[in-house]
Amino acid sequence: MGKNKKPENNKIFDNFIQPTEADAIMAAGAKMGYQPSEVLDKGHGDWKRSMHRTSSSTHCHASQPCWKVMEPLLTRAFPIVGMGERHAEVQLLEYAEGQYYKSHSDFLGGSENFMAGPRALTLLMYLDDPPEGGETAFPEIGLTVQAKRGRAILWPSALDQNPRVKDTRTKHQALPVLRGGKHAVNIWYYQRDFWEASSKGCMG
């Protein structure tokens, strides 16, 4: 997360999620339904659909049944992220064949001034095994991670010494799913209390 971050600072945890947990999250996602994913329009500060990101997604909020299946994972992640569930924005992802998310940072432009502060860390978890494609690539650090059921990747989006500043080295992309589909979960950890900020409508 620091200035001299090396590739190994992207941490990979295999078998972070049990198959039954992955199945339960996918079932919760299917029940809630996925909508076309959106990206933040930096110029206007609003969220919109874009050919930059063609996946579908759905948010999982603390008040919803899906949170029950997320809770053990948030507890498990605590020792490695050092932040609890109040910092966490959870989004379930679904990619059909051919879908992707081109190069981006999870650091949101303007988030320096959000009540919750910027997204400091991302924990991405894969729920199934796409037969071909769907890797997550980090071109700046020369790392491509295969989507593998149960695997989690942790990376910083902000600098350790100054979380108001984007860590440009963790720019990444979800490569197109070439065959089959892909399910994953984003947990974006904000520097401060995300629940309080979102309940007050202060997320940008």
Ligand SMILES: O=C(O)CCC(=O)C(=O)O
């Ligand atoms: O699906 C992936 O491999 C990465 C997804 C991602 O980067 C995002 O949704 O912000």
Ligand SMILES: [Fe+2]
């Ligand atoms: Fe991302």
